[in-house]
Amino acid sequence: MSDSTIFDIAVVGGGINGAGIAYDASGRGARVLLLEKGDLASGTSSASSKLIHGGLRYLEHREFGLVREALVERERLWAMAPHAIQPLRLVLPVEGGQRPWWLLRAGLFVYDHLGGRKRLPPTLTIRLDQHPAGAVLRHGGRAFEYSDGWCDDARLVVLNARGAAKRGATILPRHALTHAQRSGEWWTLTAGGRQFRARALVNAAGPGVADVIAAAEAPPSPALRLVRGSHIVVPALFRHPYGYFLQLADRRIIFALPFEGDFTLIGTTDVDHARGHPVAPSQEEIDYLLRAANHWFKIKLTASDIVHSFSGVRPLVADASGRPEEASRGYRFDLSPTEAGPPLLTVLGGKLTSFRHVAEKAVDLLTPRLGLRRAWTGGSHLPGGDFPVDGLQDLADGLARDYPFLSADEALRLAKAYGTEARSWLGRARSRADLGTDYGEGLSEAEVRWMVEEEFAQTADDILWRRSKLGLRMNAAGRSRLEDDLARRAA
Numbered sequence: 363m364s365d366s367t368i369f370d371i372a373v374v375g376g377g378i379n380g381a382g383i384a385y386d387a388s389g390r391g392a393r394v395l396l397l398e399k400g401d402l403a404s405g406t407s408s409a410s411s412k413l414i415h416g417g418l419r420y421l422e423h424r425e426f427g428l429v430r431e432a433l434v435e436r437e438r439l440w441a442m443a444p445h446a447i448q449p450l451r452l453v454l455p456v457e458g459g460q461r462p463w464w465l466l467r468a469g470l471f472v473y474d475h476l477g478g479r480k481r482l483p484p485t486l487t488i489r490l491d492q493h494p495a496g497a498v499l500r501h502g503g504r505a506f507e508y509s510d511g512w513c514d515d516a517r518l519v520v521l522n523a524r525g526a527a528k529r530g531a532t533i534l535p536r537h538a539l540t541h542a543q544r545s546g547e548w549w550t551l552t553a554g555g556r557q558f559r560a561r562a563l564v565n566a567a568g569p570g571v572a573d574v575i576a577a578a579e580a581p582p583s584p585a586l587r588l589v590r591g592s593h594i595v596v597p598a599l600f601r602h603p604y605g606y607f608l609q610l611a612d613r614r615i616i617f618a619l620p621f622e623g624d625f626t627l628i629g630t631t632d633v634d635h636a637r638g639h640p641v642a643p644s645q646e647e648i649d650y651l652l653r654a655a656n657h658w659f660k661i662k663l664t665a666s667d668i669v670h671s672f673s674g675v676r677p678l679v680a681d682a683s684g685r686p687e688e689a690s691r692g693y694r695f696d697l698s699p700t701e702a703g704p705p706l707l708t709v710l711g712g713k714l715t716s717f718r719h720v721a722e723k724a725v726d727l728l729t730p731r732l733g734l735r736r737a738w739t740g741g742s743h744l745p746g747g748d749f750p751v752d753g754l755q756d757l758a759d760g761l762a763r764d765y766p767f768l769s770a771d772e773a774l775r776l777a778k779a780y781g782t783e784a785r786s787w788l789g790r791a792r793s794r795a796d797l798g799t800d801y802g803e804g805l806s807e808a809e810v811r812w813m814v815e816e817e818f819a820q821t822a823d824d825i826l827w828r829r830s831k832l833g834l835r836m837n838a839a840g841r842s843r844l845e846d847d848l849a850r851r852a853a
Contacts, residue, residue: 369395369532370732371725372551372560374539374574376400377407378515379709380566381522382721388529389742390725390734395560396523396531397553399538399570401824403519405641406568407714408828409674411593411617411630414439414447414511414715416477418454418607419615421469426476428692432715433477436511438740439718440481443521443747444754445781449482450512450619452605453495455505455658460609463504470508481751482509494602500660507604512619515714516828517779520817521744528745535818542578544703549578562728565708569637569675575708583696583708585680588636592643593629594651595621595670595834599659608658616654622831623771625669628655635675643671670834679711693720697727705731746781757781767794772804779830780812787812799847802840803832810844814851822848 371387373380376398384396398404416433417425440447454470456463470485485508490496493505523533537554542563544550551558565574569588575581598620605619614632621627631647648671652663679694693712698705707727712720722737749757754777762773765788776784787808791797798807805825813819813829822845826833836844 367393367532367559368548369393369558369560370734371395371562371564371728372397372549372558373564373566374398375566375568375570376402376519376523376533376535377405377566377568378403378519378522378714378717379568379712379720379724380564381519381526382717383564383566383709383724384526384531384533385522385529385744386718386721386725386737386739387728387734388526388531389738390729390736392725392732392734394526394531395558396526396533397537397539397551397558398535401535401820401828402523402533402818403516403828405570406674406676407519408516409591409593409641409672410513410515410714411591412513412515412619412621412627413450413617414513416473416510416715417713418469418473418508421472425692426472428713428716429473430476431719432713433473433479435715435719436477437479437481439513439715440511440751442718442739442742443518443744443781444749444751445746445757445778446517446521446744447511447513448754448778450510450605451483451507451603452510452607452617453488453490453493453505453507454607455490455499455501455609456503457501457609460613466506470506473508479509482511484509495600495604495606498600498659498661500658512605513714514778514831518714518744520829521746524745524817525742533818536820539574539577542574547704549704549706560704562705562707562732564724564728565706566724569677571677571708571710572637578706580698580706583710584694586710587678587680588634589676589678590633590635590641590647590673591630591676592633592647592651592673593627593671594643594648594668595625595627596655596663596667597626597669598624599626599655599661606658608654610654610657616651618655618659622834625834641673641675643673647673677711695724695727700731746783748782754778761785761788765791767792769804775804775830776809799843801844802837803835805830805832805836805840805844807847810847814848820848820852821845 370392372395373384374397384394388394416429474484490502539553541552548559549563567574619627694710696708758774758777
């Protein structure tokens, strides 16, 4: 690629919406450029609750269309990426003083039937004193067990970007857009000290959409409401495979989810976020999550139990809701008129589960102006996802059989991360030594090379927190060796 290339679409933003749009558009024959100021998924898209879900609580706000869309997408995404997405059964206890049993049951009935559920099992009514999920809770009685999905959010972004690159897209992390100007039939863009040209510009910068609009000197879009969601990670509060959907006295909810084998993920908060402020959990948020967990679980948590915490800012379309948790998770598009010249499409809002549909609709809007092919991603497989939705354990077992130096846990981690592409970098290895430097926790030089050459990783954080979650376990010596090797590689 030369800087003189005229792209059909330049996408600004390397989160899930931007990567999804790049994947969709590249598969329709468009020449696509993706610009991201940091690493892929370095913002909101790596800071979710890691759920592919319909949004049960959104039914309470009568957002039936949003819930239905997400429920339909839930199984579709599972089929696209059965390595990065797996079903998860969640337990919703019924406690006096909260929403009544009949209301929850009615909501779950709608949840089961609104989105055309096919493979996921239906809701069950259970007794916590007779269920594995009940033993760790301070409160017993009736509960519901229902279906949603677990997702490695950052890897889902990377897989979309990799899928786009395999179809010819140019993916450029650490290329911040500083200026965009209409020049005849195309946009002239300045990013990372280079200039690019594109027939259309897509603003999918999430919380930073206003910055892109300012760089393009375009009319302002409707106001966004920035809402911060924070999570904490603690040593595992339970060892069974269920997650929890837990109601609180203020009528909010939190999730407590199994996370990376040895941990529990607890979140999220909903707090209005001031533009320009650090994106990090406040002490008030941390205290809130600890109190919420201690209300429900027998194990008493303190701040010293927190091994990791993170925050993301959700760019929500501003509405009249008074509380942040009530703000709509819907989305909208702003497309510049034809007479304005080369199109500028701004994507506002959205949620992780709906990204594929959002991307499809975004590219549909540009198709008449660019002459692109029809939508296609609904039946596609993201890289490594070309195996049956119920075949993950078989895939992991095959890796453990063919590479006997891998433990069962290591084989499962690699199957979840890379799917059928794990063998692309494991190659003919017959021992750990064949994979090069061992950084600890199962991370090898061969895997790092794949992340750098195929998944756009550049730094230790890219590798340890976004391409994997090995940062939870990696010691300082292993991280230092990794940083030194990456520096030598970049020199």
